[in-house]
Amino acid sequence: MTDTGKREVSYVFPNGDTYEGECFRNSEGVLMRAGMGTQTSASGLTYSGEWTNDMMNGSGTLRHPSGAVYEGHFRDNMYDGTGTYHFPDGSKCMGTFKNNRLEGKGEFIDSQGIVWTGNFEDKKVQTLFLKDNM
Template structure:
């Protein structure tokens, strides 16, 4: 058997990071984050959501001290899948992410509250269209 059942833990890492949530033990006794949990880094970044293979995998929310917040899908500690990223200045992007980058169909709300739609590719978004509120 490679893994035993999931247990709840509260753990403080040597660097000051703190994890509270579910984990499992591998056959060689190593504890790995798996299930639902919250990790708060010593710098103030907080992730609450699903874990698998000791990484952020699944749905979750990552809040940064700057005020930036990402809520959506994660794969191997990266924004991956559908999600919404709120920037500290009040702007936001809702759409598809691939390995921490904006990728595919999405909507960007600018500082004036105008919504722009189109295809995003990293920092480029050629041909954005203004979405009219009627």
């Protein structure tokens, strides 16, 4: 009989990555990340949030060593759902993400605080309008 209950762990991977948070042992006996946890790569990339099936799934925050930050929803280790991507220069884009890209209606706020709205599709902006901030 295999114990599949959730537990809290602190683990260092052979490549130097670390994980602290919840996990469970699957029916094959493999320990998998599930629930809330934080993983930090040896290069400084940090994800804090929800895990399912050993992948980033649900709400979380991914911080890049460059200073870029994504806050929002993930599916199968990708930005997927409502989120905000903050660039190191202070600009940001927000809206619905799919497969790590902003897709559909979204907003871009440049480093001077000017707000642009538009439709994003396949790495391109289909239409972009300066939002009336008055």
